[in-house]
Every structure is written in C-alpha cells, then in structure tokens.
Amino acid sequence: MLKRSLILILILCFFVWGCPMNRGKDKNSKDLELLLGLYLLNEVNYHCEPEENVRTSGSAPNFSVSNSNLNQVLLTENGGYKDGGTAYLVGTVEFSGIGRNNPMGIAYAEQNHQYSSNSNRFIYPLWTNASGDLIQDSGKSESLGYRSVTTAFPIGATPGYYAPSSNYNNFKDNLLSANFIVPTVPGPSVITRKITNNTAQTCEEYKFRAEQNGLLGSSSSGLKKVWQSRKKLNINLIFIQNAVATPTTAGMATMIQTLKEIYAQDTVKIEVTVTASLVPVAAGAPYLTITNILDDYGDVAGSLGSLYRNNPSNVQDSNSLNIYITRDYQISSSAPAGILGISSGIPGIPITGTPKSGMIVFIENHRTSSGCGAQGQDLICEADQIFLAKTIAHEAGHYLGLYHLVEKDVIKGRYSLDPLPETPECKDQNGNNVVGLGECLGEGFYDSGGLNLMFWAGNPKINQTQLTGEQGWVLRSHPLVY
Incomplete structure (x- = not known):
C-alpha cells in the first residue's frame, strides 16, 4: 500500500500548480506533466496488490x-x-x-x-x-x-x-x-x-486490459500474460462402451497430461482434474455412431441432442465439463467427413440433461498413423493421443466461451472474427476467399493465428496450443471454472 500512496501523492502534485516542481515552468511543460499525471492516475486505477490476486474460491464451482x-x-x-x-x-x-x-x-x-x-x-x-x-x-x-x-x-x-x-x-x-x-x-x-x-474475480481479472492489436500487434500479442492465481476445472470423460478398449483415465494418460499442460500455461492457469465415467453397452449402443449431429432439441433417435438430453446411465456431472468419447458419426451432406469433435454450445451450460449439457469427440478421426490400433481399440500411439488432447482442449474452449479467431470463409470481403481484440486477425492472402492454415503462420497481426488453439482448422503435425491472456480471461470466467 505504501507504493500506491506515494504514487497518489505524486499525482496530486502534478495537478496542483503550486507544487514546487511546477514553479518556473512554461505551459507546455505543465501540460506534459498533466498528461503524465493522468497516465499515472490511470495506472493506479489498474494496479493490483499481490494479496488482491489470491484465489479465494471454494472446493467446487459456485x-x-x-x-x-x-x-x-x-x-x-x-x-x-x-x-x-x-x-x-x-x-x-x-x-x-x-x-x-x-x-x-x-x-x-x-x-x-x-x-x-x-x-x-x-x-x-x-x-x-x-x-x-x-x-x-x-x-x-x-x-x-x-x-x-x-x-x-x-x-x-x-x-x-x-x-x-x-x-x-x-x-x-x-x-x-x-x-x-x-x-x-x-x-x-x-x-x-x-x-x-458467483465466483468473484480477483483484482487482475476485473482490471484486465488486452494487449495492443492491429498494426501495433503481432503474432505474439497477448502471449506474455502471466495470471497470478491458478483456477480449477473438473472434467468428466464419459466413454461410450466399445469406443475404445480401455475406457479409463489410465487408457488416456498421454492425452490427459497434454490437456493439463495446455490449460496450465501462464496465459490461462487453469488446473484440470479429470475423472472417467462409462455408458455401458445397453445404454450406449445407439450412440456409438452418432446418427444426427444437428438435432439441438433431443427428440431424434441416436442424435447428439438426445445423448445430452437423455443422459444415459445418468453419468453427467453438473460441476464438471462433460466430454463424451465415442467411435464416430454418420457422414452426410450436413455432416461431412473429418469432424473431430463438437461442443453443444458457445458456451455450454453447467446443467445436466439438456441439449447443451456436453461436448463430444470422435475417436476414429484421431487415428492418423498406420499400425496405431484398429476400430474399437485404444489410441496406442502417443501422437494420436496428443492430437485428441488438442481437439478436446479446442472444443472445451468453445464450451467455456471461446470462438474461432477467424472463420474459414470470407463472404463478400467480410471476415467473421472473435470478439477479442488481442487475438490475431488472419487474412486471406491468395484471394480464394478462404482463410487457410498456411496463410496464418506468419509473425504479423494479420498473417498469424494458425498456432492458436482456437484456429478453425486442426492439424496433428502442428503445435496449435497458444492461447492469449484475454482468451484465458474468458475461460476463467465460465461458471464451471473456480
């Protein structure tokens, strides 16, 4: 508090024309000092003492x-x-x-x-x-x-x-x-x-300011933020039986460790705790291959909406992010091949038994290497489990409130961007009205973002795990994070 008091005294001096340091100075000098005083006043407004950033929330989401x-x-x-x-x-x-x-x-x-x-x-x-x-x-x-x-x-x-x-x-x-x-x-x-x-923000959270962007920004905008307090998130992995041979946390050890590392980075600082649940064959068979990914009410048999609403085996937990792990989905004109995972909403809700009560990942679309297991077997190759971890982290980002930095298609010259000023705004470089991954691996503000976790396209060979401080702010604000 002593440091803050001294700064306030200095600011008051800048605003008082009779202050000794102002005597004998011309108007320009005094105007500069006034601007400096205003700047210092603003900095004091955003200053946080260490004890104001201590996490005081309880043992569960509030x-x-x-x-x-x-x-x-x-x-x-x-x-x-x-x-x-x-x-x-x-x-x-x-x-x-x-x-x-x-x-x-x-x-x-x-x-x-x-x-x-x-x-x-x-x-x-x-x-x-x-x-x-x-x-x-x-x-x-x-x-x-x-x-x-x-x-x-x-x-x-x-x-x-x-x-x-x-x-x-x-x-x-x-x-x-x-x-x-x-x-x-x-x-x-x-x-x-x-x-x-109802989990109140710490001082650094409600006083957070995004880094510079646009022409003053770069590919590293927002990546230097270090949150002082660590928050928590519970994840409930819900295995549809026969999607993998070992439906336990032990069977997903590499994936879980990678997922924890992504959310533990300084710009996020969320400690992830993972548990596992199982939907047995009798209840889970209709959802081993999802027949409809568009139903968002839950009255279509075998659909994602019915999986979330019906909550087979009653395994959803309202204090956890419920992540279903199943085999695959039925490909159609409205469900093209290659979908890795789907969040039920941006954001999802901490309530069980609604069409927005979970997210899902499809195991078979994560088998990228030959000899790494057949359908129904575990993901036995480390690279595939790491790829799965990045998909789960990405879809969990949606569930907790994050959008893609920029969407794939440029429509009539317009880009669909996320609402965060410090995330890169990658542009279509070759004029094909598509924002491709290869166009977003540069170092400027308008040719980067491809390494961010929330880029629209995932690639198992690229480490797309970056998150900015403001993205971390959004994740830390969701009711499931405490």
Whole structure:
C-alpha cells in the first residue's frame, strides 16, 4: 500500500500548480506533466496488490441456476424470417449484477416449435442494456439455434471493442437482459435457464486490459500474460462402451497430461482434474455412431441432442465439463467427413440433461498413423493421443466461451472474427476467399493465428496450443471454472 500512496501523492502534485516542481515552468511543460499525471492516475486505477490476486474460491464451482417460462411477446415482425415467416420477440431473462462479483451470465432457451425441419425458422437471442436498448455487438453473443440456444455476456474482457452500446463496466455490477426471437407465439412456452457465475474475480481479472492489436500487434500479442492465481476445472470423460478398449483415465494418460499442460500455461492457469465415467453397452449402443449431429432439441433417435438430453446411465456431472468419447458419426451432406469433435454450445451450460449439457469427440478421426490400433481399440500411439488432447482442449474452449479467431470463409470481403481484440486477425492472402492454415503462420497481426488453439482448422503435425491472456480471461470466467 505504501507504493500506491506515494504514487497518489505524486499525482496530486502534478495537478496542483503550486507544487514546487511546477514553479518556473512554461505551459507546455505543465501540460506534459498533466498528461503524465493522468497516465499515472490511470495506472493506479489498474494496479493490483499481490494479496488482491489470491484465489479465494471454494472446493467446487459456485454458480446459481433459475428456471422460467417466457410467454410475453414484446414485438411481432411479419416476414421477419428469410422464408417470409413471422418472427416473435419474447422476453425477458434479467441479470441484475453481471460484473466483478458475477463474471458471466448465461441464458439457455428452448422451444419445441413445429418448424424443426425448416432451417430458416431458428431461435435467436438478443441482449439489451440497463436502459432497455438493444446491444449492437459483433454478433458473437447471439448465435442462432433451431430449437435450443445458449448466449452469454460478457464474451470478452473488452466490451467496448465488441459491444460498445452495452455500456458494460468490468469494475461494477451491470444490469443486462436476454430476449429471444422465436418462430411461433409462446405456445409452447419458451423454457429458459439462467446461469450466473458467483465466483468473484480477483483484482487482475476485473482490471484486465488486452494487449495492443492491429498494426501495433503481432503474432505474439497477448502471449506474455502471466495470471497470478491458478483456477480449477473438473472434467468428466464419459466413454461410450466399445469406443475404445480401455475406457479409463489410465487408457488416456498421454492425452490427459497434454490437456493439463495446455490449460496450465501462464496465459490461462487453469488446473484440470479429470475423472472417467462409462455408458455401458445397453445404454450406449445407439450412440456409438452418432446418427444426427444437428438435432439441438433431443427428440431424434441416436442424435447428439438426445445423448445430452437423455443422459444415459445418468453419468453427467453438473460441476464438471462433460466430454463424451465415442467411435464416430454418420457422414452426410450436413455432416461431412473429418469432424473431430463438437461442443453443444458457445458456451455450454453447467446443467445436466439438456441439449447443451456436453461436448463430444470422435475417436476414429484421431487415428492418423498406420499400425496405431484398429476400430474399437485404444489410441496406442502417443501422437494420436496428443492430437485428441488438442481437439478436446479446442472444443472445451468453445464450451467455456471461446470462438474461432477467424472463420474459414470470407463472404463478400467480410471476415467473421472473435470478439477479442488481442487475438490475431488472419487474412486471406491468395484471394480464394478462404482463410487457410498456411496463410496464418506468419509473425504479423494479420498473417498469424494458425498456432492458436482456437484456429478453425486442426492439424496433428502442428503445435496449435497458444492461447492469449484475454482468451484465458474468458475461460476463467465460465461458471464451471473456480
């Protein structure tokens, strides 16, 4: 505290024209000193004493969940959907105090409407600020779903970058609300879950500032951050029986060690604890090969949604990130070959038995080397387990709130970027309207990001494990991290 007091005295001196060091100086010198004083005042505002960064959370995640049914139509828009359908805005899920004491709020909504086979009739969340005004953000906190959806706020440590109209301030409590666009009047009702993270942020978390970006940034922007406190995350590996021969943590030892190292890096500092559960043959057989990856309600047999909602063998844990490990999925026009894993939402929710209650990885797409095991056997080659670890870390990143740095396709010259200013913004270098991995391995801010864990394309031969401090901030803000 002595250091902070001395700085405050110095600042006061800069603001007082009668201070001895100001006597006899011209106006320019005094103006420079005034600017220096303002700079020092800002630095004091963001200063943290070591004891303010000590983690004081308990032995388990600390979050609250409340349920509600939304029936009030706030607005009707004829022709609101692309196919001419009417859109209904219903609300409201209110968060009374998101901020330093409650770092993240997540809203989940579902409606079992009659348009499940019509991809145009989706559910879409919209956030409003304390004044009731629509928050014009980058769109990242507002991902659509067909019959269920999740949305979160904040989705980055710099709301002034991705959602300036939110008037969000990390230093205080913020009143925000989530509303939902649905394709039919609330009959059936729009069922919601409100999840609030009650693990208060440390000083360095609510005072976090992203590093420089753009022309002042580089491939290393955000990579020098060292979090002072270590947080925790529980992971529950749920094996569908016969996906591998040894469905235990011992059978995945290399994968688990690699996963722990990725999340333990200084820019994240999350200690991962891994346990294992098993869905036996009788209950798990329908999910050994997933037949449908698009169902986000859970009433299609053999689908991902039904796996998460039905929770066979009741093995999900609300205090853990539930990760299913199965063999493969049915390839189709909507499910192309090569998918490594899928998170049920960005973010997922710490509630069991919903279509957003887990994530999954497909073992067979991680057998990259010949002689490293046949279908149903363990991943016996170290390289394949490391590849699996990176997939799990990537999809877990989505589940905890991270987006791809940049999406694959450039549409009419526009890039879809994550909401974090310090992550690289790789550009299409060859004009084919695709942001390829080979174009993103440079050292500048606009030709890098390919080594980041959240790059859209994974490659088993490249060490894609980098995470920036702001990405770490997002991961540390999810209700499952404590």
